[in-house]
Amino acid sequence: MKLTIQNLSKTYKNGVKAIDNLSLEIGTGMFGLLGPNGAGKSSLMRTIATLQSPDSGSITFGDINVLDDNMALRKVLGYLPQSFGVYPKMSAEELLDYFATLKGVSSKLDREKLVKEVLEITNLYEVRKKHVAGYSGGMKQRFGIAQLLLNNPKLIIVDEPTAGLDPAERHRFLNILREVGTNCTVIFSTHIVDDVKELCNEMVIINGGRILKHTTPITCVQEVKDQIWTKVIERDELELMEANFNILSSNYNQDNTLNIRVHSLEKPAEDFKEAQPQLDDVYFIALKEDEANLVSE
Structure with missing residues (x-):
């Protein structure tokens, strides 16, 4: 499925133009959105994820008109925001079971199977009984990936996911993301150049809400x-x-x-x-x- 963005614009009440007439097509695979802090990356991610509305423009994902049918997009969306809040007194297993219920998995057996699967994919199964609040930063990010996989998403958005991770956790996180991103569209937003170089087969450089360059890491070098x-x-x-x-x-x-x-x-x-x-x-x-x-x- 292809994500198509056409002439998208967003200006906040304080006058900041976060997205400036931006057009972009993103297909299956890992897509890097590279830019400095304040470049408009998070604004674009939130708009695609239906968390805010643009002033103008259109977004489609396959046959879904994203701006007209938010719920249709959310059913196939996995979103990991820059800061991911968790419930302090629940284990990863309990919290994922709760999220699976919210996502419409009514059967207890189906939830148990699904939770076990996503915990294994993200290498968290051995610590499934621990409270998520006690996880390291990298483990919390992997938990974020686990929760977004519960609805088998076709579009995954991750916003600055490796910021603040130590090298070992960063490596583990990127490997997991690389694995889950083989059969769907993954938008990876970051200001860390090495993340894009290691992970993405296509990328844009963005600043001031505008695309400066649309290319591949190999070609542009x-x-x-x-x-x-x-x-x-x-x-x-x-x-x-x-x-x-x-x-x-x-x-x-x-x-x-x-x-x-x-x-x-x-x-x-x-x-x-x-x-x-x-x-x-x-x-x-x-x-x-x-x-x-x-x-x-």
Whole structure:
């Protein structure tokens, strides 16, 4: 099933334009929505999930007109928001049984089978008797995936799911998401470039509620081949370098020097070395070009 968004706009009462005439098509598989904090990602996710209404535009998922028939979409939707609240004095097993009841699974035997299945998929079966409030951050995120799988969703939306997770929990979470996302449409919203690089076969870069680039992680990195350059500089040289070169990022070395990455169609100067392009470079190029365009307007 394909999700189709056409000319979607949303401006809040405080004047912030969160979604700006956005159009997008998303098919089956893992789709990355990459952008900085405040880019409009969560606003778009909430609108698709029918938690808020846009000012204009349309959304369809297969033959469902999302804005006209919220309930039809919710029946096939799994949604994991940025902050997922839980009941403090219930075990994972009890809480999932309660959620399954809310989702219309009336048979106790069917609920038990379904709860066991989603707990096993998310590697939580061994801790099913523990209160969810006592789970680690990563376990709570995996519990969030467990609850959204209860209705066998065709569309899954996860909003900033790995923020704050340690590397091991992040790895476990991404593996689970990769597994459940093989046969449905999964929209993965994040500001973490590595999550998109590891997980998604298609992506957009978004800022100011607008799509800056619609591509694949492999294609967009190939597009900037021979355009990324590096140089090691002293800390007090950074301001001068920023005035003369298009610096995408800078990282400290162990000796307190800086390694800068520069975007240029030609070698910027003799002492620069060519670098292998990364998805981070593409991301920063898109944001810097967008900022320059806004200034010129």
